[in-house]
Amino acid sequence: MRRAVCPGSFDPITNGHLDIIGRASRLYDEVYVAVMINKSKQGLFTVDERIDLIREVTGSYGNVRVESFHGLLVDFCKQRDIPAIVKGLRAVSDFDYELQMAQMNIGLSGVETLFVPTNPTYSFLSSSLVKEVAAWGGDVTHLVPPAVLERLTERVAAR
Template sequence: MRRAVCPGSFDPITNGHLDIIARASSLYDEVYVAVMINQSKKGLFEVEERIDLIGRVTAEYGNVRVEAFHGLLVDFCKQREIPAIVKGLRAVSDFDYELQMAQMNHGLSGVETLFIPTNPTYSFLSSSLVKEVATWGGDVSHLVPPEVFSALSDRLRVE
């Protein structure tokens, strides 16, 4: 079985994230979405809420599993026999950082990283930007799945 992982904080998951996960799910038999737990950072959504939202918006793919992870991503991969990490790249600045991470991960464990260029529609999109715009009342309904927009609206009391 061909497995890959799409890691991130997903606070919240955006249409850009979903595009990368969907594309990975068409290439692999099983795709894990690994939701990063960062104890030092308070997210807008709790990890359990993120897992639930991601599970709901990826259910149609049938081969996506969502789990939390804490620690090194390569350990997550080893424990689940996942040989590949799939990452979306929005810009050259993403590549600079992600290349270093990919080389470190490969050096630590032999896990490969595959980069998928972002759909140009989402090249500017990040969870942080969505949260900031939504906090100030901007319309982000076209940037996140409907379930996520509803949860975001409830959390921020956005109209």
């Protein structure tokens, strides 16, 4: 079975994330979405809320599993026999950072990193930008799936 992981914080998951996950799900038999736990950061959504949202919006893929992780991504991969990490690249600046991570990961464990160029429609998109625009009342309907938009609107209104 060919396995890969798409890691990130996904706070919240965007259409750009879904594009990369969907493309990976067509290439691999099983794709894990690994939701990073960073105890030093307070997210807009809890890790459990992010997992639920991701499961909801990736349910139609059929071969996507969603789990959280804390620590080294390569340990997550080793524990699940995952030989590949799939990462989307939006710009050259992403490549500079991600190349260093990829080289470290292969050196630590032999886990390969596959870089997928982001669909140009989403080349500017990040969770941080979505949250900021939503907080100021901007329209993010075209940036996130409907289920995420609903929860995001509720959360921003509550703050």
